[in-house]
Amino acid sequence: MKYQVMYDNGPRLRVRSGQWAFTKREGYGLASLLLNQSFIHEVLTSHRNGSILIYHDGDVESKQKIFNILDGITLDDLFEAEPTQAQSSREITDDFYLKLSKMILHRFVYRIFLPIPVRNALTIFNAAEYIWKGLDSLTSFRVDVALLDGTAVTGALLQKQYKPASSMMFLLSISDALEDYTLQKAKSTLKDSLALNIDTVWVVGEDGEEKQCPAVDIDKGDKIKVHMGDVIPVDGKVIEGEGMVNEASMTGEPLAVHKRPGKTVHAGTVIEEGNLIVEVYSMNKETRLNKIIDLIENSEELKADTQSKAEKLADSIVPYSFIATALTYLITGNSSKALSVLMVDFSCAIKLTTPLSIISAMREASDNRMMIKGGKFLENYANADTIIFDKTGTLTNATPKVVEVVPMSKRYNRDEILRMAACIEEHFAHSIATAIVKQAKEEGLKHEEDHSEVEYIVAHGIVTEYDGKRVVIGSKHFLFDDEKVKATKTQEKKMDKEAAEHSVVYLAIDGKLEGLICIDDPVRDEAKYVIEELKDLGIENVIMLTGDSESGAKASAKALGITDYKSQVLPEDKSRIVEELKQDGKTVIMVGDGINDSPALAAADVSVSMKHSSDIAREVADISLLSDDLYDLVTLRKLSVGMLDKINNNYRNIVAVNGSLLVLGVLGVIPPSTSSMIHNLSTMLFGVMSTRSVLKDEDYSKGIEVEAIEVADIS
Incomplete structure (x- = not known):
């Protein structure tokens, strides 16, 4: 591939291959190809100019590997694919900005080049939509924002206040576009969190042999094996094996469900324990999970309660706006003053600023590598x-280390206990299992498969047969309460001593305690x-x-x-x-x-x-x-609290500004056109202020400061 480096700084690299280098869908395929590398975290492509933006580890070695990959890509390597979540999110944002730009451009072009009669005719044409929605609310006996908007636009047109009516409709259209954008972004993020990102599966052949194959090559009727801890990639029927499957992503139930031959499993669920061989019923877009994802398109549940409350608040204000308008007309008999009240629409600013504040906060979270x-x-x-x-793994680094191995009888020495434990634990990716296997490897304690198939009991331990004997390894509760392992008084003293200083993994053979493995996992x-x-x-x-x-x-x-x-x-x-x-x-x-x-x-x-x-x-x-920085929890708290503070400040400012406009309008200090202009300008200003970042520079660098403090303490 021929390309030119356009930007190269730290973990961010942008290259450009020029127009026609690849199509839109080939760009997605190119991103997928690059994302197969562990040192590449995010790839965004643009088919319009052949641009490829790559986020990577940031070191020189990673950068050179990227260049080597790009140099080796040929036309034969290009393939069409679906967009990643980052690409979809980027396109949603680009489409929104394009739509917004068109709206603003059309407005200014019309005002500059079109004659006033034509502009007025366009205003009347555009008003038809709002008037129709208002009539729909009226005939349905709903006193809501749509009725207020329709009434305000109608009143302005009857008073021949075309410019205020046009400005009001322009702001309402921006508000609608922002609300749509907010929901699309939220839905896109949720759909990606549910979507399966599984590239390969283990297919079981007629001879019983397992073969790793691309997930896209699976057909109905194929038999696949899903191992403990894996996500099930298809809908299907269990034909062999037993296991506990967590279906929280499908049913919302947190407790795992027992699956045995004849039971149905669904894509997106996870095997907590056991291994299953599944006959494929449906895959890809035919699965129940993908049908749920499709339903998300019509879901309103993603809105924050604050946004829903804002919409209800906007509707609740409407009757008071009508009452104030009617009272103004009855007291003054002046339709111009009454229209000044009607043109000041609290709901417009509330509906505009609230979703803007939320989507701005979600964007900041995304920029800080937090998916919400x-x-x-x-x-x-x-x-x-x-x-x-x-x-473990949250407040600690999840990298525990074996600090001591204690034989509990003369039947097995220290090395035999560690070798045996490593042989059993190597089948599991748990951090403690990894520590035991690593320690045995460092000490050169090699082992062979002397045990039968292991049974892992979640949060308890492991049961297997080793050299013809029943071996259990795990927690104290598992061995002594569940497995009824016996210990002598001397052994109990040793256990109490080690348990007072370390986390302990217990190993028993044929019901007798044979060893303790002492482990420490320092906090972050x-x-x-x-x-x-x-x-x-x-x-x-x-x-x-x-x-x-x-x-x-x-x-x-x-x-x-x-x-x-x-x-x-x-x-x-x-x-x-x-x-x-x-x-x-x-x-x-x-x-x-x-x-x-x-x-x-x-x-x-x-x-x-x-x-x-x-x-x-x-x-x-x-x-x-x-990211792996625990300080992100603090950053997220500051961001979320700042978002609510921004929304509440907006409420207070909107009430202050629009309340003042109401008073000035009733007193006849300002005409309806001026009232509408100030209202519209203030609404736009509040909208712009709502997009401001909540986090400050020090919020991003705090994690580095904490690390510096630790280094200083050590030195």
Whole structure:
């Protein structure tokens, strides 16, 4: 591919290949091709001039790899594809700005070049739509904004006030365009969060062998294998295997459902445990998930409560506008003064500024790599007074390390315990399992597959047969309460000692305790500062939930300055705790990243998933953080609170300005044309002010400052 570098600074690279280099859909395919690389985070293409904007890791090595890829692309490599969420979002924004530009251009061109009689005729023509909507409200006995708008436009035309009527309709059309844009952006984000981004699947052949194939090549009747922790990519019937499937994205129910042969599964649901072989019924756009996505197009549930309240407020003001207009006419007998009152429409400014404030905040969130599924979740985040953190992977770096291995009998030595644990745990991507496998590898403790198929019990542990013996590894609760493993008094003393200092994984063979694996997972450097700032920003209750031992939880809570924490918490307990807090009148934020956090995420008023969250956590969460900086939670709080402050300030300013115009109009100080002009100009000004950024420069750099403080403390 021939291209020219147009911009190259840090993680942002733009190249241009010129017009006709690729079509619009080929541009989507090109973006898809580049996004297969882990060091490339976002790609935007423009077929109009062959522009490719690439966001990457920002280092020299990544940049050189990108150039190598671009150099190697030929015409044969181009293929058509669907747009990414970023591309769709960009196109929605571009279309809105294009529509807005056309509206403004047409208005000024008409005013400059068209004769006054023609302009007046166009005003009457455009007024027909508003008059018709007003008549519809009148015949339906609805006293709403449409009736007020229609009456105001009609009154202005009867008074031959064509210019004020035209200005009013222009602002109303901008308000409608903004509201449509707000909903399209919210729907686009939600649809992407539900859409499946699965490139390959495991297809089971007639001979029983598994083969990895592109997801687009699947046909009805094919058999695919879906492993634990994976998203199911199709609708189908289970023909082999058993498992627990979380269907929260489909049904809203947080608890997993048992699936066995003969049961139906749906695309977008996630296997919490077990493996399933599924016969494909439907895929792609035929799945139930995609039918739900289509229904989103007609959904009004994405609006923030604030926006809905603004629309109701606008409607509730209408009767008072009519009453004020009627009283003015009855008292003064002057239709011009009455029209001055009617032309001052509070609802116009309210309807314009509220969606603008919300979409502006969502844009800022997107710029800060935070994906929000709807304005109402941003509002809930601002109003929340309680935040619950999962510990591992959220308040910690999710990179635990084995610090000690303690044999509990003479039957197995330290190395044998670690080797055996690594052999069993290597089948799972859990952070503690990774730590055990890594430690064995570093010590050169190689192992062979001496065990049968493993059974993973979520939030508890693992059961398998090793060298003909039943082996269990996991939490203390799992071994001693569920598996009824016995321990001697000497062993209990050792357990108490290690559990007081570390998080402990227990290993038993044939019902006897054989080893302890002691693990530490230090808290994130910035976590304490983040919690302090959240408290300063109005979060009254900070709670930490963890499945770890009491000693490990206590040590972490003390390091973080958290007084309210609960240890050895099961997934269903997390959900119950969230529900209890909500029943006590708390507005709850839940922050988590694992499969076992999904019930609590679904139950919270607003839920947040971290960058490296499991598939199911991202599916359930209302807000997804796309960076690994915990300080984003503080930034999000400032942004959401700032959004509501902006909306409330708009309300006060709108009432002050328009209230003054009403008084001046009634007193006859200003004519209807002046009243309308000032009203329209102030509405536009409020609209522009609503697009201003909430966050300041220091809000973006705080995470870096926290890191600098830590470095200074260490030195």
